[in-house]
Amino acid sequence: MAVIELKDVRKAFGAVEVIGRVNLTVPDGAFVIFVGPSGSGKSTLLRLVAGLEDATAGQVLIDGADVTHMGPAERQLSMVFQSYALYPTKTVRQNMSFGLEVARLPKDEIKARVDRVADILKLGDYLDRKPRALSGGQRQRVAIGRAIVREPVAFLFDEPLSNLDAALRVEMRVEIAKLHQRLGATMIYVTHDQVEAMTLADQIVVLDKGAIQQVGTPMELYQRPANLFVAQFIGSPKMxxxxxxxxxxxxxxxxxxxxxxxxxxxxxxxxxxxxxxxxxxxxxxxxxxxxxxxxxxxxxxxxxxxxxxxxxxxxxxxxxxxxxxxxxxxxxxxxxxxxxxxxxxxxxxxxx
Amino acid sequence: MTEREIRARPRNRVIVNKTVAPYLFLAPFMLLFIAFLIVPLIYAFDISLYKKAMVGGVKFVGTDNYVKAFADPKFWEGVGVLFKFAFLQIPVMIGTALVFALILDSGVVWAKAFFRVSFFIPYAVPAVIATLIWSYLYGPAYGPIGQTARFLGFEAPDFVSAKWILGSIANIAQWEYMGYNMIIYFAALQAIPTDLEEASVVDGASAFAFATRIKLPMIVPTIIVTVVFSIIGSLQLFTEPFLIQNMARSIINSNYTPNYYAYTLTFVGQQPNYAAAISFLLGGVIAVVSYAFMLLANRRIDR
Amino acid sequence: MSIVGKTSTSPKFRRNRWLLTGVLSLYFLYTFMPLFYVITAATKSNQDLFSTFGLWFAPDFNLWDNLHTLFTIQDGIFLKWMGNTAYYSSISAAGAALFSTFAGYAFAKYSFLGKKLMFALVLGAVMIPQTALVIPMFLMLSKLGLTNTAFAVILPSLVFPPGVFLMRAYIDDAISNELIEAGRMDGAGEVHIFSSIAFRLLMPGFTTVLILAFVANWNNYFLPLVMLNKPDMFPITVGLAQLYSTAISGTGGVLLFTVVMTGALVSIVPVIAAFLIMQRFWQGGLGAGGVKA
Missing domain, CATH: 2.40.50.140 (Nucleic acid-binding proteins)
Incomplete structure (x- = not known):
């Protein structure tokens, strides 16, 4: 679906550099996870891909096209937020349709897509409810559904499971893995939980202090950590x-x-x-x-x-x-x- | 439908991006702010540098008006009245507001909601009308306070005499604004998390100790803000003396407060240039006093 | 609350409850007395106003006569004043609340060049004495021939800095950044995000500002006093104050004394009613502003 490339991307807030010269290629259909301690720049990097932050320097490419100066929606990406960020005044159906309405899709097309996705995520019974009438897991599903209906070229997840309790987190982790297999879409996922990283990722990108420490499969990272930081960050109990x-x-x-x-x-x-x-x-x-x-x-x-x-x-x-x-x-x-x-x-x- | 098709679809372009948006949202307010605040201030400053000459219209006099205002006893008398007023009124008002807020917050009393709302009601009464009502109440012949006193066999003081007038005005302010401050304190007290209360129960604190030693210090920032607003309000006193003047012509003269003085200078004395200088000087006094208070209060907190 | 709840059976607690309720009741009498006086005064004839006890009704119930005089005096000018007040304050309040909301949203949810400076300017504006603003404004507007028009009272009232502070604090809490970003990801423009996602969420804050601005304008005296000199343009505050001056200076005759109090009664009833009905909004809103400030 989409190859995402970052070329020499930098991000500074005033004098503080949070991302320094990052080069990265996310292959088509890959599940790539950004991990790192808080303040490592992993969320900022995701938001640079999303277009929610403007890069100070460098380029963001999607399928070879330069999207650095495009707004979030023009990049054809969907994002699932940590707090779910569901529109509180809209019903589940309206939440999922909003982006499609903005894109001026025909009404019947919108309805068909929402119904289909609601079916996949077992949200059919909740379509007329407001978010506050849903449980944490259901809200999470709606947030994912809202991302899916737009049929984006890639999905971005910003710590999507960190607000769930432990049991639900394991359940949703499996669901996201299944979703990736089913959709085959490129996914970038940010987490500080290395169990999520190890279990979900095709490729893990370890970040610290705004720089990539290592990119590799979970086993490569575990077996051949490129430096002391990765060695101690990946694996529990740590090395x-x-x-x-x-x-x-x-x-x-x-x-x-x-x-x-x-x-x-x-x-x-x-x-x-x-x-x-x-x-x-x-x-x-x-x-x-x-x-x-x-x-x-x-x-x-x-x-x-x-x-x-x-x-x-x-x-x-x-x-x-x-x-x-x-x-x-x-x-x-x-x-x-x-x-x-x-x-x-x-x-x-x-x-x- | 595939994603290629969506991409091909003409999208509604985002015209207002997040760089332009804040200015767009600010525009109506800021344009009016400039037109009705910044521009009049600049205009006032400009005219304060001129003087109407007996012959030949207005002429530029530089800082003459300020020099004159600075040495004008009528201005400083007014400032003196305001200081007396502020020292008399603000501590009483803030004190009662705090005590009542703490009582209502502690939940000891009956009819909490009733007291809360009824103490706030005077805030809805226009200052003009509050002053009218109180000036009736102060009336020596028909005022019920005087009547009650006579019924009890003594003579009520003359509320609009030189001795009592400032207290009478302060009373009107107390009546009007106590509830407003109380509501703000009450809301601040209610916002303090309850686990703190539970912790202090475990520590064996009494309700009184909890209210005064733990809750009160936590709303100090709110108190400081309300005091600053009260200072600013007090130093701008105009409506109450302007109306009470009707009853006490000999006591409230046309320069009783600086705002009153500026008003008279403009509309009676035809000296808008000098009035502008007086207003600016008052603004300066307000800024200095507010700032000094904040500095003092913050230093206390830091210690 | 739980502290005292746990000990509510102790004799000490019961004594405190009586004592403190008593203290509050005394202050309530003080708060209520002037309002009660307005009611009794409005029901009396001028003679009774002077000859009977102020805090009780006279045997002769004269309210209807007073109302009749109030609404017919000077060809029914009082009704016109009420209409003017309603007109000035509703338009001013609606505009002030709307513009404060826009501005508060910009301050709360965007970072942009000049943000700190602009906010400091708005904050500093509260220190400016009324005369320093209103008098030059009058001089300027009179050059433009705009004094004695509704514009002269309404336009300056649209600038309501407290509304901006309150909305900024409220929006900070009520609308998460992620929610706005979700809207951006969905392709909505900034204005669309504001109108279709944010606005309904900030309605409670908006309503508070609307009420506060309405009261501020309903109570405004100095601005209309300076800007208007045609009696049929006056709001109630300026009109009643003028009526009172006439009454006390004796030129209009002693007759006007009870009429002024009747006018006061008629003009405060709507605001008090509005306050009682909408208390949920102003109580919450003042809290948000106060805690944050």
């Missing part, structure tokens, strides 16, 4: 990171402990990272690091042990199932697979 100093083939930890990493320690190495499932809990005295179990969290499916390593900080260890033979206060050793470590240079970038 364990320890500061080290390489000396030949050994590395020295901040507490003076040394470990032989063989040929794996490049000269610029400054941090090593390993996911909670990439570290093994061993008996005291064994493995590469020694520490004390502080807290044990039992989720049933997994057990997390938080192990204090003195001045090195805390390391989280994930074990499948309910592991019974550990308790707080226990002295343990930690075993790393030195061939699987994520290595980062002092500027935070990944060392392959």
């Amino acid at each position: 364990n990171v320890l500061e080290v100093r390489p000396e030949g083939s050994t590395v020295t930890f901040a507490d003076g402990n040394r470990t032989d990493f063989g040929a794996l320690a490049p000269a610029t190495l400054s941090h090593i990272g390993f996911r909670p499932e990439e570290v093994e809990l061993l008996a005291e005295g064994q493995g590469h690091l020694q520490g004390t179990v502080e807290v044990v969290e039992r989720l049933g499916s997994d057990t997390f042990a938080h192990v204090a390593l003195g001045m090195l900080g805390t390391v989280t260890v994930r074990m499948p199932g309910n592991v019974l033979n550990i308790a707080p206060g226990q002295r343990v050793g930690l075993g790393l697979d030195v061939t699987q470590l994520h290595l980062f240079a002092s500027d935070g970038t990944r060392l392959s």
Whole structure:
């Protein structure tokens, strides 16, 4: 349906730059998710695509056509807002028809489209209600329906699920995934919830401080994070990171402990990272690091042990199932697979 | 229908974009604002720099009118009256308004809605008519206050005598505007979240302590704003003395307040140039006093 | 409220309730006394006004005579005054409320060049003494030959800065930015968004401003006093004040005393009625303005 490209896009509010020189291509039909902490510029970037904000510099292209100076509607995009932004004085049907009426579509065409979409989203019984008479989930559906009826070239979602309770959020997440499969439309979705990002996205764009940190599939991001920021932002619990100093083939930890990493320690190495499932809990005295179990969290499916390593900080260890033979206060050793470590240079970038 | 077809459809172009829109929305108000506020001010400032000469029409005199006004005892007497009036009236009015708002907000009393609405009703009565009614009430022969006093065997004071006149005018202002301020405080008090109240109950605070120590400080910004508006209103006093003058010619002269003075200068004395200078000087006094009050109040809050 | 609710059975609470209700009742008597006086005075003959107790009715009920005199004096000029007041204040209030709403919307929902400066100007306008404005306005309008016309009273009244503050605060709360953006995504122009989405949402605020502007204009005295000198153009305020001066200076005869009070009664009844009927609006609106200010 539509390829969306950003070329050297910048956005500044007065002297404050919120987006600096972003280049990005969203392929046709892709589900792309922007993630990042608050203030990372992810919403601003989405609003630049939507045309709700004007770029300070650079170009926005849709299917190769420059839309940088076009208004939101001319870009043929639909957007679902965090607060749903339903028109409170209009009924569900009027909410969904409004954009089509503005575009001067024939009345019967409008009715046909609204009815069809209401059918898909199971909104048929609510068409004559006002938004305030709907539940949160129903409002969310109406907001999505309003986006669909316009048959846009791409959909934009701005944290659409963050106002829903946990159970409903999971349900709506699945529905949005189904919707993407059914419509095959290009979708850009902003969230700060990395579970949403991992489960929904074809491609994730990680943003921090107005710059793209990494673009890739969820698994690429998880397995080969491009830098320390991505490494710690993607994955829950987050990746364990320890500061080290390489000396030949050994590395020295901040507490003076040394470990032989063989040929794996490049000269610029400054941090090593390993996911909670990439570290093994061993008996005291064994493995590469020694520490004390502080807290044990039992989720049933997994057990997390938080192990204090003195001045090195805390390391989280994930074990499948309910592991019974550990308790707080226990002295343990930690075993790393030195061939699987994520290595980062002092500027935070990944060392392959 | 596919999206290609929609794209081909002639759209109704958005002519008013969001850059132009705010100016369009502001235009009617701002044009009138300029025509009936900015322009008259500039005009007034302009004429305040001229003087009608005995012969040869008007001539440019620069700041002469201001120099004269600055040294004009009639102007400063008027300002003095206003200061006395403001110091007498504003604290009483704001004080009663606050106390009543706190009482109504605490919910202790019966008939809350009734008191709230009835205290506000005088605000709907035009100041002219309020002044007329009170001047009847003040009347020595037919006024019911005098009648009651005589019935009880003593003589009521002469409300329009030099000694009582300012109090009599202040009373009219109290009657008219107390309820207005009370309603504003009441709304501000009601806007304070109830979980705060619950927290203070848990802390063991009494209703009185809660009202005075927690709620009152929270509406201080609102109080400051209303006091500033009261100062501005008080310093512009005109209607009440202008009408009461009918009853007390010997006490209220034509320069009793600066606004009154400017009015007389223009329409009786035929000196609009000098009147303009007086008005500007009064504007200056109002700005200085309001600003000084805000500065003082804000410094108190910061501390 | 819940605090006292929990202890409403205690003797201390009951004593406070009596005491404070008593205090408020005393102030109510003070508030009500002048209004009651207007009613009694309007029902008396001039002789009774001076000879009977002010705060009670005279045996001789003279209201109809007074009304008759009021509405026939000077060829029924009082009716004309009422009509003028209604005309001036309804047009002024409608225009003032509408323009304040537009301006408040612009201030609340857009960022544009000169926004801070313009808002500061509007805010500063409240400090300008009436005479500093109205007198030059009179001099200017008299050059244009516009004094003694309805324009001279209505046009300046269309500028109602408090309405702009109130609407700005109200719109800030009542209309989310996302709602306006949803309209933009749907392809509606800014004016269309205002008229078909925003306006109905800001109706309560609009109504408050309408009432406040109406009362301000109904009560206006100085502007018409300066601008108008033909008695048949006067609003009630200027007309009644003039009638009162005539009464007290004795030139029109003592006869006018009760007529002035009857006129006062007739002119405040509509405003008070409007206030009582529309209290939901002004109470909410004053709150919004007050809390935000």
